[in-house]
Amino acid sequence: MGLHVAIIMDGNGRWATARRMPRIAGHRAGAATVRRVIEEAPAMGIGTLTLYAFSSDNWKRPVEEVTGLFMLLGEFLERETRALVEKGVRFSAIGRRDRLDARLVRMIEETEAATVGCGTLHLRVAIDYSSRDALLAAARDGASTREEVSALLGGAPDVDVLIRTGGEKRLSDFLLWESAYAELFFTATAWPDFSNGELGRILEEFRSRDRRFGAAPAVAAFALR
Ligand code: FPP
Secondary structure: OOEEEEEEOOOHHHHHHHOOOOHHHHHHHHHHHHHHHHHHOHHHOEEEEEEEEEEHHHHHOOHHHHHHHHHHHHHHHHHHHHHHHHHOEEEEEEOOOOOOOHHHHHHHHHHHHHHOOOOOEEEEEEEEEOHHHHHHHHHHOOOOOHHHHHHHOOOOOOOOEEEEOOOOOOOOOOOOOOOOOOEEEEOOOOHHHOOHHHHHHHHHHHHHOOOOOOOOHHHHHHHHO
16 A cells, blocks of 8 residues: 655745745745655655645745745646656645635646546645644534544545654644654755655655554564564
């Protein structure tokens, strides 16, 4: 089935500012990193990749930056849909759609429909996403068991590896339920500079970690046999 890797792609703005470029240039460079990671993810054993592209709190950013980010997402969908189908990548967006531009929503729906049968990698992009709001919506829809909550949150497997680039060490309302037992990795590398080599090293460390899910070490070793 493959690992579920979730990434908080932080540090784009600072990457651009350090180069005396507008912040949107950092996001554009970040979109190039997204393409590179998608390319290698299946070979690295990743089955589900969830990327935090726009949080519900990101609406607080200057309108030019917000517009620029949505433009980049639209460009990505427009240019990459065919490549996603060819690579067997299923695309889904998670998050609210009612505040997005109708054109972007249409593009999201088209890419989701075009890739629905793909099974090499499930790429989930969080747009206007808040984990707390998603949980509230699931509760409002009547979820009362763990399985029902997980299904209403999109039905993806639990997160195995959660990575945040850009040096900050916080979760910022991302996949709080799904990451209950995720292994956390924080790197100072800004997202535009994040390489598949670094991703590979993180996955190597992940594989060496002892995941006990609350059990005592000996019990876990026994259970895994
Ligand atoms: C955080 O960096 C990054 C974002 C809010 C946007 C991430 C979006 C992309 C990489 C664009 C394309 C995405 C896809 C899926 C094609 P920041 O701006 O908070 O950086 P800073 O902390 O240095 O200011």
